[in-house]
Amino acid sequence: MDQPTKQQLVESLNQDLRLEFQSIVQYVQHVAVITGPEYTSTVDELKIHLTQELAHACVLAEQVAFLDGKPATTVPDVPVVTDSKGALAADLRLEIEQLERYRVRVQEATDLGLPDVAEALRPLLTETQEHVRDLQSALGQ
Ligand SMILES: [Fe+2]
Ligand SMILES: [Fe+2]
Numbered sequence: 001m002d003q004p005t006k007q008q009l010v011e012s013l014n015q016d017l018r019l020e021f022q023s024i025v026q027y028v029q030h031v032a033v034i035t036g037p038e039y040t041s042t043v044d045e046l047k048i049h050l051t052q053e054l055a056h057a058c059v060l061a062e063q064v065a066f067l068d069g070k071p072a073t074t075v076p077d078v079p080v081v082t083d084s085k086g087a088l089a090a091d092l093r094l095e096i097e098q099l100e101r102y103r104v105r106v107q108e109a110t111d112l113g114l115p116d117v118a119e120a121l122r123p124l125l126t127e128t129q130e131h132v133r134d135l136q137s138a139l140g141q
Contacts, residue, residue: 003111010069012108013060016101020057021075023094027053030091034084042088042138049091049131056124063117085139092135099128 004012027050034043061071081087102125109118 004108006067006112006114009105009108009112009114009117010064010067012101012105013064013067014069014072016098016105017057017060017064017072018074018076019094019098019101020053020060021072022078023053023091023098024050024057025075026078026091026094029078030081030087034087036084039084039138042134045134045138046091049134052127052131056127059120059124063120066117067114088135088139092132092139095128095131095135099125099132102128 027046031043031046031050034046064071079090081090102121106118106121106125109115109121
């Protein structure tokens with residue numbers, strides 16, 4: 001795969017930022033609508049995710065600005081879900097997509113000689129890994 005330009009890295013980081021906005025909107029809704037005694041601890045877990053997604057969005061916006069880009073402000077469409085399990089499955093799909101993207105992004109930043117950016121992104125990678133595991137266990141996977 002060709003090494004991206006700095007401009008392409010900024011565009012990818014902005015899409016990462018939009019996906020964090022999607023996570024925030026999705027988790028705000030799911031925390032409110034996921035019901036059932038079997039999901040009480042899961043909802044508590046999702047509330048923790050929610051605050052971490054806001055921190056992730058802030059880190060990404062800062063990296064975009066640091067690279068002379070303009071941080072995105074648009075939110076992708078959030079899938080419609082009608083049941084608790086479907087909501088958690090949608091959250092898991094989004095977290096897996098983000099995890100794959102952050103793996104690529106850390107490598108790209110490193111390859112472009114931007115160790116500070118790679119370093120800033122590493123906690124997002126680690127926490128997204130934890131979010132994937134939390135959702136997998138909530139879904140009994
Ligand atoms: Fe996140
Ligand atoms: Fe997450």
